[in-house]
Amino acid sequence: MVMNIKYFFYQASLILFISTFFCYSQKNAIPDTVLLNNLISESRRNYYLNQDSSYYYADKALKLSSKLSYPKYISIANHIIGRYYENKEDFGKATNYILTALKIEEQRKDEKRIADLYGELGNIYSFMEKFPIAMQYYQNALSIYQKRKYTTGIANLLNQIGLLHLSREYCETRTKEQTTNDIKTARSYFEKSKEQYENIRNDEGIAICNENLGLCYSKLKQPEIALRFLLNALNYYRKTGNWSGIIAAYDNLGSAYNLLKQYNKSIEYFKQCIHESQQRNFTSGIQFIYERLAQVYDNAHDYKNARDYYVKYMIVRDSIYNAEKSKQVFELEEKYRSEKKEKEILALTLEEKNRGLYIYILSSIIILLSLAGFFLVLRTRSKRLIAEQAIELKEQKIKEMEKERLLLATQSVLEGEEAERQRMARDLHDGLGGLLSGVKLSLNNMKGNTILSNESVNDFDHALGLLDSSINELRRVAHNMMPEVLVHLGLKDALSDFCENLNESNSMNIRFQFIGQFERVEQKLEIGTYRILQELINNAIKHSEAGELIVQMIQEPNRLCLIVVDDGKGFDVNSVNQGKGIGLSSVKSRIESLNGRIDIYSEPGKGTEFIIEFDI
Secondary structure (H helix, E strand, O other): OHHHHHHHHHHHHHHHHHHHHHHHHHHHOOOOOHHHHHHHHHHHHOOOOOHHHHHHHHHHHHHHHHHHOOHHHHHHHHHHHHHHHHHOOOHHHHHHHHHHHHHHHHHHOOHHHHHHHHHHHHHHHHHOOOHHHHHHHHHHHHHHHHHHOOHHHHHHHHHHHHHHHHOHHHHOOOOHHHHHHHHHHHHHHHHHHHHHHHHOOOHHHHHHHHHHHHHHHHHOOOHHHHHHHHHHHHHHHHHHOOHHHHHHHHHHHHHHHHHOOOHHHHHHHHHHHHHHHHHOOOOOOHHHHHHHHHHHHHHOOOHHHHHHHHHHHHHHHHHHHHHHHHHHHHHHHHHHHHHHHHHHHHHHHHHHHHHHHHHHHHHHHHHHHHOOOOOOHHHHHHHHHHHHHHHHHHHHHHHHHHHHHHHHHHHHHHHHHHHHHHHHHHHHHHHHHHHHHHHHHHHHHHHHHOOOOHHHHHHHHHHHHHHHHHHHHHHHHHHHHOOHHHHHOOHHHHHHHHHHHHHHHOOOEEEEEEEEOOOOOOHHHHHHHHHHHHHHHHHHHHHHOOOEEEEEEEEEOOEEEEEEEEOOOOOOHHHHHOOOOHHHHHHHHHHHHOOOEEEEEEOOOOOEEEEEEEEO
8 A cells, every 4th residue: 555655656746747847848839920020020121220120130030930940030030130240241250140041941942042142142252352252152043043033133143243243353453454354244244134124124223233334334434325324323313212322323423524524513423422421421431532522623623622622531531540449449348348247147047047947846846745735835835935026136137237238338438439529629639730830830930031922922821821720620620529618617608608609600599598506517427418418409400490599507506407498390209209209319328328317398380498407
């Protein structure tokens, strides 16, 4: 009888443990594929809007599909993440993700997807300037598209192969004759691609081919032919409102008219290119437009403008170089902090998982012991409640740490930005400003000790005037980057000067009012508050269409309050609160980093009021 009871308990224990672990494994059972489809769709939707958001959704889709063993979605997610790293120019990671997707599709035997991935690998090796490998992948993709008679894919691949030949001189050492043959080969591929696009009536593809053909004819020193193609492309881009295409067409037309020695038209198109790039915030590479425009002025013997635009080219080029160096430093620092936080979060997560497993085992023991009696039920239940509360506390701590990590990242970027502003302002004012002043003094001494003709005196005085203008412009730029009055006198005088200077150069009436007892606060708060007010006032000048703008600074012993009020056209506050007000994101980030609060009151047609408060 005793043996039967022991055997019964043994069997019951075994069954309970198996059922417990089965339930635990089913905790993350396969959900509806709707979730995966939504994640993939959201990632694709954000691809051209916000690369980081696209990566976030693709990464979640990859983790979920890997857990559920869905090869199709694993492949798509890897493809999207590979393109993300391709745009970041991290070609090693990009290649790994694309090859992972390719292996899956080769097992699934999805030829369309295999061809797409071959084309993507061709793009990566093209960016890496490895011509033979890129061409091999393009040819592999093209043969599959041709076999399946997929016209859109054929047209796209022919265009990509044309671009690869057009850039071959950057991949390999080529003679002048070989480069000419490469351009002619590229032209042939663009013509074939255009023919395919015309068969399926794809106007956008036709316009892209026209633009590329125009570029080929310009490189072949046949600008009169290039103009026909470039103007056709420009007409389509204008019709569809494709501003990136319009700006590229302006650039190519400027180069073509330069070859034709029609310098006025070349200058007009280059200036339109610069204007629209600045208006649309497409400023990447704008320094090269300045350089090309300087060359046109030089060809036209307008040496003053040639010099001015070459100086702009040098300034923008150097500023981009310095910004890239600063960005690399901050990225390394942020990466270190992020990795440290991730390790702490991982440790807490592992502890949480172990706690969860402990709860399941504990439940099994409770059920097993219940067969012999329910003597310890209440005590065990209390332990379980305590464990659950501990898990909630751990989860809350994880969320707080994540929030702290994001705040530290924002503060690091803002502090680095201000440090770079101060450094550049100091270098401009003390370094270049001193040199220019020394040059002016030397020229004045030379003038006093040298006998000049009347014509030479006029030229000399004109040069001195230009030098004075350069020194004043240099001081203005240095002052905007880090006003001396802010450092020496504080926020009140800095804001008063800023509003007074804007009053002199704008039709809007801007008034500054101070209320309370002025005292200096910590420098970080002064600089941050000044940048916030700068952004809000500039936004009002650009967008509000207001006649009057009032800036108030209210200071109390424990509180600093700033109010910006205008009588302009206003806007919908709800759209800003729902994330549509992209222009205010930097303002909100600065306020959060300083532990401040912001309230916005506005309605269309009734003006706008911003109230910002900081505890001192």
